[in-house]
Amino acid sequence: MAAIEVFAPAKVNLTLHITGQRADGYHLLDSLVSFADVGDVLRIETGAGQGTGQSAGNGAEAFAMTVEGPEAGDVPLGGDNFITQMAARLWTGGPLRFHLTKNLPVAAGIGGGSADAAACFRGLSFLAGGLDAQEPRIRAQLVELGADVPMCVRSAPVHVGGIGEDLIPVPQMPCWPVLLVNPRVSVPTGPVFKALVQKRNSPMAALPADVSDGPRMLEYLAAQRNDLEPPARAIAPQIGAALAAISATQGCALARMSGSGATCFGLYEQAAEAEAAAAQIRAAHPDWWVCATRLGGAARAAPQLIRATT
The missing domain is CATH 3.30.70.890 (GHMP kinase, C-terminal domain)
Structure with a gap:
């Protein structure tokens, strides 16, 4: 058994220019993004029992999930939660249990579910010995889950383009x-x-x-x-x-x-x-x-x- 904790920092769009819209409805972004030193905390435990599913690979409902914290009341559980959706897409190991301490408001423009999903990705990558967010299949999975997810996976200052998948690091930006x-x-x-x-x-x-x-x-x-x-x-x-x-x-x-x-x-x-x-x-x-x-x-x-x- 193992347990890890992953910090999910709040995303802050310092700029957000909408430069177009694709035929599939996705909007094109040109945005400078940083991340704040406040956020949610995701705890992931391996071998800690399952949710209602038959195995950890059968879908989001197969992972146990609990939530606490000042903003926990608005967090969906089960298949509607981005954390379990991320695990259902990418995790092929044994049972997992997630516990989220929710400090950020929901549907608030600062990452929220995307930041939590990204924290889940970083945690699963750690447990699996490394997952490449730029590998085409994984990159497509991240974008499909949410346009903010790839930038939140990085959780460092970045210039964002495309629909959220084109990322250019801006490592020297001030931490105001x-x-x-x-x-x-x-x-x-x-x-x-x-x-x-x-x-x-x-x-x-x-x-x-x-x-x-x-x-x-x-x-x-x-x-x-x-x-x-x-x-x-x-x-x-x-x-x-x-x-x-x-x-x-x-x-x-x-x-x-x-x-x-x-x-x-x-x-x-x-x-x-x-x-x-x-x-x-x-x-x-x-x-x-x-x-x-x-x-x-x-x-x-x-x-x-x-x-x-x-």
């Missing part, structure tokens, strides 16, 4: 203090994309030559955009309220929505500014999800062995 705010409204991705009137928009400007230059990068990011923000705000006006609240805090260098929403973020140069902003917004909106952290979740993304095979 970041404030994440979700006004407690669920915004499903499908309706937001459907409400996007203009499907063919301009791509991001070329990245600065030195992406490690924090002030220059903040200036660059301010000149980019999230094309899904206007349709998301039309569907959920609370997003506008969250952005206004973040923008009004002292030291906020950039406020923007992440992904398809509803989570918004603010970037700061000092951690104390992000923490003070979080306290200010919590006091004004105690029902919102508010978290002050920093970018750089990749440092914790590798699976950690808790108990070795005996």
Whole structure:
């Protein structure tokens, strides 16, 4: 038996330009993505019993799954969960048991189920002795499960293209203090994309030559955009309220929505500014999800062995 834990950091779309739409309906992305030092934690145990299926290879329902944590209430179990779907696609070993500590809001534009599925992939890769996310069959499986999954598998700063499968690492990007705010409204991705009137928009400007230059990068990011923000705000006006609240805090260098929403973020140069902003917004909106952290979740993304095979 073995047990491992895998951190699933929150995804933050610093930019999100929609540059087209394929004939099959998938949208083309041009996005700069980083990952925050807050997220879910997935525990995977081998040889720990099964779910309702007959064997671990018979489908998502064959894996045991439990969930706890402050955001556990909205997590689907069984075949509807991305974690067990990932295992059903790629795991050919014995029984597995999953336990998810859910800290991130669901359907919030910061990875959520995709981050958890990606953590599952990294864990299964560790247990199997290495799975290649770029191998064509596996790459297709990851994209089919969700366009955000390949970038979340990497869980490090990346320039994303295609429908989410074209990834160019951006390893020197600053790890700014970041404030994440979700006004407690669920915004499903499908309706937001459907409400996007203009499907063919301009791509991001070329990245600065030195992406490690924090002030220059903040200036660059301010000149980019999230094309899904206007349709998301039309569907959920609370997003506008969250952005206004973040923008009004002292030291906020950039406020923007992440992904398809509803989570918004603010970037700061000092951690104390992000923490003070979080306290200010919590006091004004105690029902919102508010978290002050920093970018750089990749440092914790590798699976950690808790108990070795005996």
